[in-house]
Amino acid sequence: MTPAAVSSWQRLWGAYVRWTARAPALATLVPFVPVVVLWAAVARAGIFPPVFFPGPVEVIQKFGTLLANGILPAYLEDSVVRLAAGAAVGMALGIPLGLLVGLSDRAHRALWPVLLFFQAIGDIAWLPILLIWFGFGLTTMIFVIVYTVLFPVVLNTVLGVRSVPLELHRAALSLGASQARVVWEVVLPGALPNIMTGLRNGLGFGWRALIAAEIIVGTSGIGFLMFDARRAGSVVEIMLGMIVLGVLWYVVDSWVLAPIERATGERWGLVHR
Amino acid sequence: MKSLTIEHLQKTYFDPYAGKQVTAIRDISLTVAAGDFVSVVGPSGCGKTTMLNMIAGFLPPTAGAILVDGHAVSGPGPDRGVVFQSFALFPWRTVLDNVAFGPKMRGVPKAQRHEIAREYLALAGLAHAAERYPNELSGGMQQRVGVVRALANEPDVLLMDEPFASVDAQTRMTLQEELTRIWAERKPTVLFITHDVNEAVFLSNRVIVLSQGCVLDDVAVELPRPRAWNALIEDAAFKALAARVLQQVRAA
Numbered sequence: 001m002t003p004a005a006v007s008s009w010q011r012l013w014g015a016y017v018r019w020t021a022r023a024p025a026l027a028t029l030v031p032f033v034p035v036v037v038l039w040a041a042v043a044r045a046g047i048f049p050p051v052f053f054p055g056p057v058e059v060i061q062k063f064g065t066l067l068a069n070g071i072l073p074a075y076l077e078d079s080v081v082r083l084a085a086g087a088a089v090g091m092a093l094g095i096p097l098g099l100l101v102g103l104s105d106r107a108h109r110a111l112w113p114v115l116l117f118f119q120a121i122g123d124i125a126w127l128p129i130l131l132i133w134f135g136f137g138l139t140t141m142i143f144v145i146v147y148t149v150l151f152p153v154v155l156n157t158v159l160g161v162r163s164v165p166l167e168l169h170r171a172a173l174s175l176g177a178s179q180a181r182v183v184w185e186v187v188l189p190g191a192l193p194n195i196m197t198g199l200r201n202g203l204g205f206g207w208r209a210l211i212a213a214e215i216i217v218g219t220s221g222i223g224f225l226m227f228d229a230r231r232a233g234s235v236v237e238i239m240l241g242m243i244v245l246g247v248l249w250y251v252v253d254s255w256v257l258a259p260i261e262r263a264t265g266e267r268w269g270l271v272h273r
Numbered sequence: 274m275k276s277l278t279i280e281h282l283q284k285t286y287f288d289p290y291a292g293k294q295v296t297a298i299r300d301i302s303l304t305v306a307a308g309d310f311v312s313v314v315g316p317s318g319c320g321k322t323t324m325l326n327m328i329a330g331f332l333p334p335t336a337g338a339i340l341v342d343g344h345a346v347s348g349p350g351p352d353r354g355v356v357f358q359s360f361a362l363f364p365w366r367t368v369l370d371n372v373a374f375g376p377k378m379r380g381v382p383k384a385q386r387h388e389i390a391r392e393y394l395a396l397a398g399l400a401h402a403a404e405r406y407p408n409e410l411s412g413g414m415q416q417r418v419g420v421v422r423a424l425a426n427e428p429d430v431l432l433m434d435e436p437f438a439s440v441d442a443q444t445r446m447t448l449q450e451e452l453t454r455i456w457a458e459r460k461p462t463v464l465f466i467t468h469d470v471n472e473a474v475f476l477s478n479r480v481i482v483l484s485q486g487c488v489l490d491d492v493a494v495e496l497p498r499p500r501a502w503n504a505l506i507e508d509a510a511f512k513a514l515a516a517r518v519l520q521q522v523r524a525a
Contacts, residue, residue, distance in 0.1 A: 165359070165361070167357050167359050167361040168361055168363065170329070170331050170349065170355065170357070170361070171355065171357060171361040171362075171363075172363075172374070172378075173330075173331075173348075173349035173350075174329055174330070174349045174350065174351065174353060174354060174355045175351060175354070175374050175375040175378055175422070175423075175426055176350070176351030176375055176378035176379055176426065177374075177378045178378075181378065185363070185374075186363065189363075189365040190364075190365075192365075264365070267406065268364040268365045268406055268408060269364055269406065269407070269408025269409075270364055270365075
């Protein structure tokens with residue numbers, strides 16, 4: 001048998017693999033090319049009225065307008081600040097609670113079923129009662145985000161604490177560490193990959209909860225932008241809002257979360273890519 | 274370095290599945306003199322790891338006493354250094370910081386504890402690996418780190434729980450030779466647990482055979498040091514001792 005000739009497809013594929021290795025940003029952007037092309041083609045074909053189904057060009061123009069008049073940056077800032085504040089409070093409560101439940105058998109027995117119960121009540125299911133208690137305001141929104149971030153962080157921290165091998169506790173103790181130092185030196189770093197997973201899930205859920213809260217409660221923010229656009233019948237703005245959501249999540253994930261994971265769990269060999 | 278004494282050690286525990294008390298250690302008494310190297314061998318289930326876990330303070334004994342230099346001890350402490358079969362290195366610390374961990378817990382300042390760690394790493398031929406993370410090292414190198422991490426904390430007694438059981442056969446022989454060299458240099462008091470009879474005889478001054486939670490025999494090993502596998506593997510005295518111990522372990 002003669003070796004098969006290298007087809008032009010294989011050559012093209014090889015070139016693509018080499019390019020994306022040199023510029024990883026390409027690997028992210030290129031798959032969107034067909035999506036945008038398809039979107040533009042459907043819009044251009046005039047199957048739907050342009051007001052119902054605008055094309056990429058209109059959305060980019062709208063992006064320019066909202067950027068220039070400052071609405072988009074201001075709303076984006078509002079949403080991101082709310083998410084960051086909620087995530088910070090959620091972690092500040094969730095990590096210590098997770099350590100307690102993970103380390104103490106009694107705390108685990110007492111709290112675990114309760115945690116599972118409250119985790120099952122979705123964030124948005126709280127909105128009706130929160131609106132009665134706190135009204136249409138920041139308190140309601142922060143409560144929802146903290147609530148959403150808290151449970152994935154607590155549950156994953158517990159998992160992480162319990163996954164630290166017993167031998168590592170023992171090694172630290174017989175090298176002279178006190179129980180408190182074992183928590184700081186062994187339990188916390190050992191649980192870190194799981195805590196990061198919890199944070200990643202929590203932020204993902206929190207982001208969604210925030211948009212939902214802004215739609216119902218909001219006076220600003222990306223969710224509010226989209227819902228306000230619905231009132232005005234502006235599909236362009238709704239689409240723009242959706243795209244901003246997707247892009248923003250990608251940025252948070254690849255510029256904040258992924259580098260932390262590379263520097264910790266993956267470096268230490270606790271997590272394999 | 275100090276002596277280690279065990280007096281009438283017993284361990285029974287309740288097995289909730291069988292619904293009855295199980296005896297792991299019936300009655301063990303032994304003394305390891307200061308600077309001596311003693312191995313404990315026995316078939317699996319003879320209680321040797323349970324015994325080590327009690328001496329290390331990881332498990333409370335049901336009855337009996339554990340004395341280091343004549344003083345009773347309970348709970349884990351830096352006076353009894355432990356080398357684990359699973360290495361138990363901290364994955365998030367570099368090799369240097371793993372070895373410096375004990376001194377750090379004692380409050381030794383950073384520059385000083387790094388100096389201590391480098392000295393001990395050099396002792397095991399690991400100076401070049403100081404800045405690496407444990408997962409970047411081979412199993413043999415990881416356990417070298419495990420041994421010097423315990424030694425760098427200058428324990429009174431060094432407890433080793435089948436430390437070379439999970440490395441390949443060739444590396445194991447090298448590690449055994451290195452351990453005899455390091456022991457000769459530093460003379461720590463060592464209690465070494467293993468199921469490998471050849472290993473026990475090769476390393477030790479005394480081999481204790483354990484069976485069903487009791488001491489079956491106490492064999493003195495008077496082979497000359499330094500010991501090397503190339504010489505001992507065909508040595509008549511070594512082979513006779515190993516055969517004697519092996520027969521007891523198999524009968525146990």
